[in-house]
Amino acid sequence: MKIKRILIANRGEIAVRIIKTARKMKIETVAVKTSVEPNALFLTMADIVFDNTEDSTDIPVFLNIERLVDIALKTGSDAVHPGYGFLAENAYFAQKCSDNGIVFIGPSPDSIYKMGNKTIARKIALASGIPMATGSQGNIGNEEEAAAVAEKIGYPVIIKAASGGGGRGMRIVRRPDEMEKMFLIASKEAEKAFNDPSVFVEKYIENPKHIEFQILGDQEGNIIHLGERECSIQRKHQKLLEEAPSPALDNELRSTMGQMAIKIAQAVRYYSAGTVEFLLDSEKNFYFMEMNTRIQVEHPVTEMITGIDLIEQQIRIASGEKLKIRQDDVKLKGWAIECRINAEDVQAGFAPDPGKIEKLSLPCGANIRVDTGVEAGSSIIASYDSMIAKLIVRGKDRKDAIRKTKLALDKVWIKGSKTTLPFFRMLVRNTKFIDGSFTTAFIEKDLEKYYYNSEYEEMLAAWLATKLFIEENLLDNSIPVDFENSKDMSPWLMNKRINQF
């Protein structure tokens, strides 16, 4: 069936990303306007905007299955793209779409369910002979049971939410006396985040690398992999920088791990784009962690080095097309790095710093791609994630990619929120990052300082403070703040100052 109109059940940069590919394929898009962000960028790009601002239900529309199906039917959409987050990995939503004759652009509800439930996924992986960290047989009911399992497999262990993902409901336990508290925190967090308090316990792999494989499969059972992504630069399980390929893999290991990724995808008759996540230890042993049954935030790095548009493939596969790319056709060309530029205060432990983006200017060029859902004047809202933009840079090799990233970072201009830019400026200068030996413990263990500033920047800032002091205190006509005539200050700054008085 040829898809003609897609309802985007998402917002922000991924909505923009889906619209771009749909346009290229001459498919119409429908976006949903909410009262939370009625002026969002993605709304200006869609062919049809469904006005949901009057919706008074408690559930946000992007989590409201009935409502989304209703909107799809009302707008004559023959397909739904869930993006990532929200309902992207909700089997019931996928089922509901197909029950109503709407194509869900993603895998089957059955695949989503099996891989979404980490306990079932573990069992399937085990049966398929995929290497895995040792752990509990199924879900764990209480802290005593968790302690018993931990005793058997040995500390440290990690408690994970059965329905989890993205680091929520996950706790590392190093000593028996921490078990009770950590079990309760993990379980509570899991219940809150996923409506399911069940957790399981597995051996914690110390200082691993996070390596994930991109999978593409069609509905006839053809499955290929598009190589790996290195996602070890993460903080509290939140990825900050991803690259493809990984400096830790050679062709042989890539092929072995890729085959394992295909194998687990085959076990659930997977189709669409998907990601199989592994942990890689210092001896290059790898362990299956989980499979994400959706497009990933970091998918652009794979697109940059393979030249394959993953959203396009998702749409073609969903409409029943056979995969035209064969494993041998997949060639990894060059090196790509993605920096997640978030509205976060690096100096305050990456605390979200939501606010209005006053000024925004992003680099462009042959080897640069920027995916963003905001423009100057947009707001980063506390109720959504803190992403401002993804900066993706390609080089001919890793060294070249790092060099180009360093230059591109200085061409990003954002005012209105603090951002993760100073963190990336530090990263591209860090020897452990440059030599590729970093692990997921890098940010917590190897870094003394989370940001970079050149030696003159503080001096220039001090100069500015001194200039202000003189103007406010040492000049005859000085008043604390010259509200009327101040030309040097932006309205944003004025507001911030007014709030101080």
Place this chain on the structure above:
Amino acid sequence: MGKPKTEIKKLYTLSSENKRFSFTQPLKHSIRIGQRDYEVKLKSDEKHGTYILWKNRKYPVEIVRSRQNRYEILFNDISYTFTVETPFSMKRMKVLNTGKEKSNKVELKAPMPGKIIDVLVREGSSVLRGEPLVILEAMKMQNEIQSPANGKVTRVVVKSNSNVMKDDLLIEILSDQTGNR
């Protein structure tokens, strides 16, 4: 621009880490590196907002806060806090600081706005540095707010389910003199 009120010829600008920068008054619009002076310009335009132009590069700047002689400057996405002192106030400050004992009261503040999920300690609890004291949920993530010091909890300001703003006081700790810093 008016004339200087007093005959102050020098200013000392101290960073929060006690780095000292000295500037002449009236202030030169250049900074000397080695043998060369490089011009500094504070500018503003529609595309960039306020910025400093130095050595052909634009740096975004904002004045986040100013109170008396204290300035919080956001420069190229990094916050700096400075106090600007005249030679006179500098001298006075030195006198005041001599013999003054450092307070060992430690305030634990909310690093971000959010909701308190759990308070894990009570007044009088002994705590160790790095021990989680409060669980704060922000942007769908539960964050453990850890004790910055070894000591005793003297005050618990927040309760479960209460909402907090960034920098709100959560807990006060009387730190032991040992084991910190």
